[in-house]
Amino acid sequence: MELQESVADFEANGVGLLAISVDPPATAAKMRDARDLTFPLLSDEDAATIKAYDVQHPLLNLALPAVFVLDSEGIVRWVQVGANKQDRAPTEEVLAAALVIANAGDADPEPRAVSPGGKAATTWAAVKARD
């Protein structure tokens, strides 16, 4: 499943989505159009950000396929780095991780009962129903 197919799920849960590659903006625009992408594609032409996250290809000036899920404080909470194009985290896994992090961020610091049929449970059911 492509990330684009889950854009609505990310949005519904208040999770932002950004993509980064070494492609210049014009090339990124071609990719956006070719794949009907609606999330922002950012250009890291000198790979400085790619290197800062340490996801550069060992030989080429490219990013490895990688996903980072950050919480609302900007802390990395989930990481998946693939060795090659085929080795990318399934979108279902990314979505599941993002939902856990999104809902953890919403949690009241005071202990309280979790009401059944809440937002998280509904969303989880929707995610699981897809499999």
Place this chain on the structure above:
Amino acid sequence: MASVRGPAPVLVALVGVALLGLSSHSAHAARHAAREGDIAPAFELPNTMKELVRLDDYAGAPLVLVFYRGFF
């Protein structure tokens, strides 16, 4: 000679396998510089409209940050 030559290829093969295992393992581990629990490195990069987008623009909500190989 036979007693020396006999085990040598086996040893070489074993060391080779061990090295392969080690290198793939350490390569994998080394790729996790931005680890869980780290503050995500800040950035300011242009989008397809050449407008600068900063990581800080997304503060206050969870964010999925995807790295692509690029468009071929």
